[in-house]
Amino acid sequence: xxxxxxxxxxxxxxxxLVRSEDVEGSELVELARWACRRKFGIGSDGLLVVDSHxxxxxxxxxxxxxxxxxxxxxxxxAALFLRRGGGADRFVIRHGGKDVPxxxxxxxxxxxxxxxxxxxxxxIPLAPGVGEVFLRQFDVDGESxxxxxxxxxxxxxxxxxxxxxxxxxxxxxxxxIEVHPWFPERTSVLWTWxxxxxxxxxxxxxxxxxxxxxxxxxxxxxxxxxxxxxxxTGGPSAGEKAIAVLTNGGETAVGRGPGGSLIxxxxxxxxxxxxxxxxxxx
Numbered sequence: 001x002x003x004x005x006x007x008x009x010x011x012x013x014x015x016x017l018v019r020s021e022d023v024e025g026s027e028l029v030e031l032a033r034w035a036c037r038r039k040f041g042i043g044s045d046g047l048l049v050v051d052s053h054x055x056x057x058x059x060x061x062x063x064x065x066x067x068x069x070x071x072x073x074x075x076x077x078a079a080l081f082l083r084r085g086g087g088a089d090r091f092v093i094r095h096g097g098k099d100v101p102x103x104x105x106x107x108x109x110x111x112x113x114x115x116x117x118x119x120x121x122x123x124i125p126l127a128p129g130v131g132e133v134f135l136r137q138f139d140v141d142g143e144s145x146x147x148x149x150x151x152x153x154x155x156x157x158x159x160x161x162x163x164x165x166x167x168x169x170x171x172x173x174x175x176x177i178e179v180h181p182w183f184p185e186r187t188s189v190l191w192t193w194x195x196x197x198x199x200x201x202x203x204x205x206x207x208x209x210x211x212x213x214x215x216x217x218x219x220x221x222x223x224x225x226x227x228x229x230x231x232x233t234g235g236p237s238a239g240e241k242a243i244a245v246l247t248n249g250g251e252t253a254v255g256r257g258p259g260g261s262l263i264x265x266x267x268x269x270x271x272x273x274x275x276x277x278x279x280x281x282x
Contacts (some may be wrong), residue, residue: 004275005035005042008077010110010268012213012249015061015077016044020051026278032062034280042276045212048074050081057082058094063208070096070153072216076110076268084270096153108267109253112216116260117224118151125155130182134228135160141176143169148225152262155187155207156221165191165203174205190218192225199244200226214249220262223254 006017016035023031032047034040046069049060059078061071075095079102082093090103103111118124119132126133126149133149138157146160157177159165170191177189186207195201200222204215222245230240242255242263250266257263 001278002275003278004273006081006273007042007044007271008048008081008268009271010073010076010214010249011216011219011252011266012247013046013071013073013077013215014044014271015046015048015074016042017048017050017077017081020049020058020060021053023049023278028060028062029066031278033064033066035276036062036064041280042274045206045209046071046074048078050078052082054094056092056094056099061095063206065208067208069208070098070217072112072114072153072218072220072264073214073266073268074216075100075102075112076216076266077270079104079110079112080268080270098153105265109265110268112264113257114152114217114220114262114264117221117262119149120151123151124149124183124187125185127182127184133157133182134225138177138182140173140180143173145173149182149187150221150224152217152220152224154217155183155185156218157183157187157189158221158225159189159191160225161191161193163193164201170203170205170211174211178205178207188215188218190215190222192222195244195246198240198242199246201246204247212249214247214252214266216252216264216266219245219247219252219254219266220264223262227256 047062051058061074101113138147148158189205191203245252253265255263
């Protein structure tokens with residue numbers, strides 16, 4: 001069968017987006033593995049499967065290795081797709097068992113309102129006995145790091161540095177942290193360092209993907225660590241209501257929302273559309 005698709009991108013994360021009705025009955029894990037391959041498929045950081053015909057639009061996201069995950073930038077791309085040609089400025093998308101409000105602002109910015117970050121070991125999850133991980137020493141491959149582990153819909157480990165990590169350190173430790181015994185379902189790894197007075201710069205390693213240019217839920221996790229740190233330790237950032245997270249893919253603004261939620265704002269675009277045969281021809 002011939003499947004139409006749309007190539008979307010937000011903050012450097014690119015996705016192949018398909019409609020659920022066009023891939024009904026397909027093995028989505030295998031479809032994701034093929035579609036995300038950059039030399040033999042279409043090429044992307046993930047596969048988005050959008051259902052717009054249910055009572056509430058929904059999204060499923062698959063990593064290049066076929067694992068299903070929760071995705072902030074994917075939500076933003078799905079929202080843009082659902083609103084193409086006109087529609088409401090604000091609506092809700094069902095994703096990963098959560099109802100996620102999205103909103104369209106001026107200058108092309110799209111808000112994604114994520115639930116409050118969770119530090120509970122069972123939500124991340126962490127291995128039994130590890131306990132809460134907030135600004136804790138973490139030893140891996142002969143290196144000692146200061147890390148925090150939390151969930152903003154998916155697992156993240158935030159590494160705190162004073163300056164950018166050397167390439168060899170990032171490349172050597174990121175995959176080892178991803179599969180460390182502390183994280184039985186793996187974790188994404190966010191290497192962070194200060195950027196000006198109200199910003200953080202980050203280098204991103206996503207579980208199931210590898211290095212990417214951006215991560216929406218990762219930006220939310222970085223902000224959650226900063227907000228908690230400011231609340232508990234005080235200092236000049238204690239009153240911050242929003243911060244800028246800068247990655248290779250661009251800027252994401254993360255603000256405090258109602259009830260502890262996190263408003264993650266950035267731009268998205270639909271780059272092009274096309275079609276492919278599925279299953280692929282030999």
